[in-house]
Amino acid sequence: MIDKKHIGRKTTPQTVDVEKGRLKFFAKAIGETNPIYSDEEAARAAGYKTIPAPPTFAFCLEMETNSLWDNIAAMGVPVGKILHGSQSFTYHAPIHAGDQITFETTVSDIYDKKGGALEFIVEDTTAKNQDGALVCELQRVIVARN
Numbered sequence: 001m002i003d004k005k006h007i008g009r010k011t012t013p014q015t016v017d018v019e020k021g022r023l024k025f026f027a028k029a030i031g032e033t034n035p036i037y038s039d040e041e042a043a044r045a046a047g048y049k050t051i052p053a054p055p056t057f058a059f060c061l062e063m064e065t066n067s068l069w070d071n072i073a074a075m076g077v078p079v080g081k082i083l084h085g086s087q088s089f090t091y092h093a094p095i096h097a098g099d100q101i102t103f104e105t106t107v108s109d110i111y112d113k114k115g116g117a118l119e120f121i122v123e124d125t126t127a128k129n130q131d132g133a134l135v136c137e138l139q140r141v142i143v144a145r146n
Contacts (some may be wrong), residue, residue, distance in 0.1 A: 002075050002119050002144065004110050009074065011105040014065035020051055020097035027054050053095035058127055058136045059087055061095075067105035068142070071123065085120060085141035090135045093135045100130040108139075119144040 015093055027037035032054050035042035043051045053061075063066035072079060095101060127136040 001112065001116055002029065002077060002110050002121065006071070006075050006107050007110055009071060009107040011065070011067040011070055011102070013102050013104045014104045015100050016061045016064045018053060018061065018095055018097055018099040018101060023051050023053055023057065023097050026057055026060065030054060030131065048094060049096055053096045056089065058089060058095060058138055061101055062103050062125055062127070062138060065103050067103065067123070067125065070119070071105070071107055075121070081145050083143040083145065085137065085143040089138045090137040091135070093133055093136050095129070100127050117146055
């Protein structure tokens with residue numbers, strides 16, 4: 001069983017650069033055809049300062065941090081036993097090409113089901129831009145199979 005003492009555990013804040021080329025590639029990969037995600041002029045005409053990040057891109061950025069792996073290791077959970085349970089996003093402001101986004105993750109809950117056969121780790125993450133503005137809150141649930 002995962003020790004509930006890890007509830008409240010915070011990761012060290014980690015910063016990731018948002019690169020224009022990656023945004024364009026991500027938009028293409030998910031089949032996004034809206035030109036604001038690939039053309040700076042279209043983005044500006046739509047009121048953005050430059051190309052914005054498509055929805056769910058914040059998850060990709062967060063995966064560049066070590067938060068998940070640091071938490072899993074600290075809890076003693078074997079990587080081969082984990083599954084992605086769910087993810088959700090609350091956006092507060094757009095993320096743009098050229099931004100630097102700082103992520104900080106907190107383990108907010110640990111619980112089990114099926115008599116401990118499945119354990120759930122809930123992580124809440126804040127994402128702030130280089131100006132300190134909250135741009136996104138992310139939540140993910142990791143399932144550990146026992």
